[in-house]
Amino acid sequence: MSLAYGGGITALHQAEKLFYNGVEKIVLNTILHNKVGNQLVADVAAKYGAESVIASIDVYYNMWGKPQVFSHAGEKVEEKNAILFAKQLENNGVGE
Secondary structure, eight states, X not given: OOOEEESSOOSHHHHHHHHHTTOOEEEEOGGGGSHHHHHHHHHHHHHHXXXXXXXXXXXXXXXXXXXXXXXXXXXXXXXXXXXXXXXXXXXXXXXX
């Protein structure tokens, strides 16, 4: 069973420490909603493989049944389509 860690990862050096200490996969969420996240995904995927990067996308349905993407632990609404966002992340190097 793979050991995954998520929460507060914002830089490659943090991911490197986690991998050094036995974590096999990192889980990213809030950082994925900005350009820094795109670079972090690319850097981690290049060094450790795409399978080591997991994207966590928080999706909640509003009162009209429309899915909405959230970040910052469900506090901030992102104006993104969940499916398109997932495909974009996959294209940027996210493996899971």
